[in-house]
Amino acid sequence: MERLQKVIAQAGITSRRKAEKLIEDGQVKVNGKTVKELGTKVSPSDEIEVDGVPIDKEEPVYFLFYKPSGVISSVKDEKGRKVVTDYFAEIEQRIFPVGRLDYDTSGLLLLTNDGDFANTLMHPKFHVDKHYVAKVRGIPSKEELRKLSNGIRLEDGYTAPAKVKLKSMDRRKNTAIIEMTIHEGRNRQVRRMFEAIGYPVQKLKREGYGYLNLNGLNPGEARELTPHEVKQIRNLAVT
Structure with missing residues (x-):
């Protein structure tokens, strides 16, 4: 038996919090009956409808x-x-x-x-480290990399402090390989951070997510x- 809001969220319809609101607003039915109690538990055999549409209950993968x-x-x-x-x-x-x-x-x-x-991992208040390796044009100084470590101003506000390390450099090609770990998830954030200090990214790879790696x-x-x-x-x- 699982809580109704969790089953709705696992079906990929919405977050658990929004599922709770749907239940309270009377938009959810179990076996044809409207349910407004958040503590309601359902079994795999129960038929659940959200706004009149049956949800498909799949085993999570x-x-x-x-x-x-x-x-x-x-x-x-x-x-x-x-x-x-x-x-x-x-x-x-x-x-x-x-x-x-x-x-x-x-x-x-x-x-x-x-x-x-998915919604838990993507929520802004939760911090999961994301580890990147970037190849940039140019060779940033320690002072420039320190700006990224401390947080740098982008058009959508200051970034949180990051872990930044110069891994290698190629003076002949004028490129550098830099490791960066952030926990935010802004659009094109790593690329924009390097652009902000004048070193555009030529190649970018995410090598780690929390404890996970490739x-x-x-x-x-x-x-x-x-x-x-x-x-x-x-x-x-x-x-």
Whole structure:
């Protein structure tokens, strides 16, 4: 037996908090009867409707995917470009990406059909470290990198402090490889941070998400998370 709002969230319809509001507003039915009690528990055999539409109750699944560059972090694309779910054609569940990686960014991306899990990880108040490796044009000084570490002003406000480390440099090609760890999830944030100090990103890869990494995977490959990993990452988000 699961709480009704959790089942609705796991179906990917909305967050658990918004599911609670739907229940309180009388927009949810269980076995044909309107339910307004938040403590209501349901079984897999119960029929649940939200705004008159039955929800499909699927077993939650969780995948770690090595997204290649040149792929859209979405379930479909109006321009017909390749999307991440194209790599999961044999998966029966209706999975979707947790957050996104830019079209031209590669690396670790989670996919699931658990809306509650996804909303928890993406909520701004929860801090999950995201580890990136960037190749930039130019070689930033320690002082310039310190600006990123302390937080830098972007058009949508100051960034939170970040962990930044110069990994290597190529003076002949005038490029540098820099590691950066952030916990925010603003649009194109890492690229915009480097642009703000005058060092545009040529290549960007997300190598880590919380405790998770890409070990053993090649671009375009995925693996299912273990129950322990799901619990770990969920606990990390809410602590």
